Amino acid sequence: MTEQGFPVVEIDTSRPHPARMYDYYLGGRDNYEVDRDAAQKVIDLFPDIVPMAQGNRRFMHRAVRFLAQSGVRQFIDIGTGIPAPPNTHQVAQQVAPDARIAYVDNDPIVATYAGAHLLGSGNTGFFLGDLRDPESILGHPTISELIDFDQPVGLMLVAILHFISDDEDPAGLVAAYRDALPAGSHLILSHTTGDFHQLDGDAGEARDVYETKGATATLHLRSYEQVLAFFDGFELVDPGLVQPPLWRPDGPVPTHQELAHNGFYGGVGVKR
Template sequence: MTPQGFDVEELDTSRPHPARMYDFYLGGRDNYEVDREAAQQVITASPEVVDSARANRDFLRRAVAHLARGGVRQFLDIGTGIPTSPNTHEVAQAVAPDARVAYVDNDPIVAVHAAARLLNTGNTAFALGDLRDPRGLLENPEIARLIDFDRPVALLLVSVLHFVGDADDPAGIVAVLRDALPAGSHLVLSHGTYDFHPEKVGEAVSVYRKATAALSLRSHEAVLPFFDGFELLDPGLVRAPLWRPDGPEPEPEELEPIGVYAGVGRKA
């Protein structure tokens, strides 16, 4: 049984799931044949997806470390996916051992892996939940137990909003979460885009239509409003490797395959 009471034997693995496909892109083994087949179709159509997934993961690591160094001690990671080290709590707690991290995902299989890898300290929690029900997430007892919404929180929406279609009002979802955060909180967000390889994304989008969540890639102009109510930190909303790189700024050829925007905003 998982922390949320799901029996592994009852889980439906007949359709690919974005979290497990992402695990495959990152070279992980926590996926099923149906996930590998779908992910390989995406890679064949758009090989850049592997570089984008890795760049996205590196952005998460840099952003979490930056916020932890700046004094943030609470992290709400929604759409966490299959745990891939270093995980959010590993990064945050390496800087601040008292940092608290609540993970959320809608895949019960992620909950199984969370029980084994993420819930190893008193400062971590996992909740099954759907981003499309933000008020339900905020009221989840696991989140409420760990996260104090009277103190600054880093809200992580890393590569998850592109699985929320326009009909589900992603901007409205972010607004509900934003309004629950006190001043001094941050939004850490990344999002897939068609701005750089529009001729290759069609097949990828088609593959995800058969998965448990369709893919809604968006332009820079469409992603930027998700930061309404936040002040973007430098360098703004940029391709993921350009957000405060550890070393020299990436060369154009290194950026060429990356189809992910990333940014961090602060709520005043």
């Protein structure tokens, strides 16, 4: 399943783009020199950004696999970002070939990559939508075609809520999606935090690169308690809300030193 008619977007290579910078951190190739320059500036100031991004991505893979193994057969992935294989459908369909995935992002630039990497594989769809407009997303025709709200849904909010300010009521937004989900649905969520490193000095300068280089992204780092509040109405599955590498690792447990500057939380909750 695909959606046609995406707006034709002239890709601006004069300014770095957060999604393409993130792609660079993941080792992807869907980025330009301006993105690599800005991303490398961040890396030089704050080298932890690379393992943080990669650890967050691997957390997503494990969480999606867990849901598919638990019987979830449909996913709504909001804030898809530039595709970086393996993507949600590739992980889920490896476990359950009939899994259905609706990808959503508010950035037309992401749409330019969706056709090549997310669509045409069967049981997948992509559309442009904004997390801050739950009614529009939940009522979109692609959701209607792919998602059966009488059956459990995997809602994915991976590394997206930290772009939502407190004034935009991120907890209220999560609640709006939660209330549309049936019992047995799951929330996969990750979020940046300042709990594990200082926000001044090099880390603060690295964050400022996103604004000073024109990447138009503001990060709202939140504490453990603030991130935990997003799971209101969900029961956290073991091991709870933790740094992403600690969420059901499929290899050696990371050392304290490896975790010391991992500025993310990740968790999975189930709606009872």
